[in-house]
Amino acid sequence: SQQGEEDPQALSIQEGENATMNCSYKTSINNLQWYRQNSGRGLVHLILIRSNEREKHSGRLRVTLDTSKKSSSLLITASRAADTASYFCATHNNAGNMLTFGGGTRLMVKP
Amino acid sequence: EADIYQTPRYLVIGTGKKITLECSQTMGHDKMYWYQQDPGMELHLIHYSYGVNSTEKGDLSSESTVSRIRTEHFPLTLESARPSHTSQYLCASSELGVYYGYTFGSGTRLTVV
Numbered sequence: 001s002q003q004g005e006e007d008p009q010a011l012s013i014q015e016g017e018n019a020t021m022n023c024s025y026k027t028s029i030n031n032l033q034w035y036r037q038n039s040g041r042g043l044v045h046l047i048l049i050r051s052n053e054r055e056k057h058s059g060r061l062r063v064t065l066d067t068s069k070k071s072s073s074l075l076i077t078a079s080r081a082a083d084t085a086s087y088f089c090a091t092h093n094n095a096g097n098m099l100t101f102g103g104g105t106r107l108m109v110k111p
Numbered sequence: 112e113a114d115i116y117q118t119p120r121y122l123v124i125g126t127g128k129k130i131t132l133e134c135s136q137t138m139g140h141d142k143m144y145w146y147q148q149d150p151g152m153e154l155h156l157i158h159y160s161y162g163v164n165s166t167e168k169g170d171l172s173s174e175s176t177v178s179r180i181r182t183e184h185f186p187l188t189l190e191s192a193r194p195s196h197t198s199q200y201l202c203a204s205s206e207l208g209v210y211y212g213y214t215f216g217s218g219t220r221l222t223v224v
Contacts, residue, residue, distance in 0.1 A: 030209050040220070042117075042201055043154075045212030086151070092209045098144065098169070099213060101154040 004032075004089045004102030012108045019076040021105040023089030024069075030092045032065055033099065034074050037086045046074075046087075081111045114138050117202050117216035124192050124223055132187040132219045134202035143185040144213065146201040147171060154201065160185060161207070192223045 007022045023032070031050045035043040049056045049065045049072070056063045062075040076083055086106045090099040115136040124130055136143065141162045146154040156169030160179040174196075175189050185204075189196055199220050203213040 033212055035212075035215075040199075040218070042215030042217045043203075043213070045214070048210065048212055050210065088154070098156055098159055100156070100170075101146075103153040104151070106151065 004091055004100065006087070006089060006102045006105040008105060009103070010106045010108075012110065013079060015079060015081055015109055015111050017079055017109075019079050019083070019107055019109070021074045021087050021107070023072045023074070023102055025072075025089075025091050025102075026070065027091075028094055029067075030094050032063075032072050033090045033092070034061075034063060034072075035088045035090060035101075037088065037104070039085075043088065076107075079107075079109045081109050083107060084109045115202060115204055115214050115216040117200075117219050119219060120217065121220050122222070124221070126193055126223055128192050130189050130192055130221070132189075132200055132202075132221070134185045134187070134216060135183050136185075136204045136214070137183065138204060138214065139182065140204035140214070141182070141207045142205045143179065144203045144205075145169075145175075145177060145185070145187050146203065147173070148199045148201055148218075150199070158187065192221075194223045197221060197223050 004025045033048045034046045037043045060077045065072045086104040088104045090101045118133045144159045148154045155171035157171045157173040158177040201218045202216045205211045205213045
């Protein structure tokens with residue numbers, strides 16, 4: 001069953017604008033991760049945030065985690081055409097066996 | 112640049128054929144995974160392994176099997192391909208422990224006709 005659900009399913013913005021994607025999950029987690037997938041390719045790990053962290057930054061990426069609301073957001077600032085991809089959140093449950101992925105947000109950045 | 116390799120990249124095969132999708136990683140990771148993904152959809156875990164001689168089934172019921180005879184190699188076999196197996200298959204690996212991201216291969220896009 002799907003643990004994470006991304007919102008929106010699709011997002012179209014102009015180059016230079018910020019993009020925000022949200023992820024909600026159902027059960028307690030150990031950590032939450034965000035991945036990017038270019039069309040037809042494998043996923044690339046972007047950032048991991050632990051359950052005891054509230055915010056994390058990596059370059060133009062900012063991730064927040066609210067465990068009370070079971071939600072996370074990914075912000076991409078000053079977007080570029082090259083950021084066009086699908087973005088997935090994935091959660092590690094407390095048993096830590098494997099990651100469970102959501103359905104993804106398809107981001108299109110127009111030049 | 113990924114250090115995990117999947118072959119073939121694309122495969123078109125007839126119904127009833129036996130196929131093996133190859134996955135190899137050079138990072139020495141203990142954990143390896145196979146996910147199935149329909150275009151634009153979520154990933155479903157079909158098999159995973161903690162190390163040599165360890166294999167487990169994932170959440171998605173699958174008619175495939177895996178083996179882990181060497182740390183670096185985690186092939187997926189379909190004994191009798193069906194059109195319902197048409198999908199993209201993604202292999203991934205990670206270090207033991209939960210605070211590690213996964214490294215994915217580029218995937219095998221399988222079409223069964």
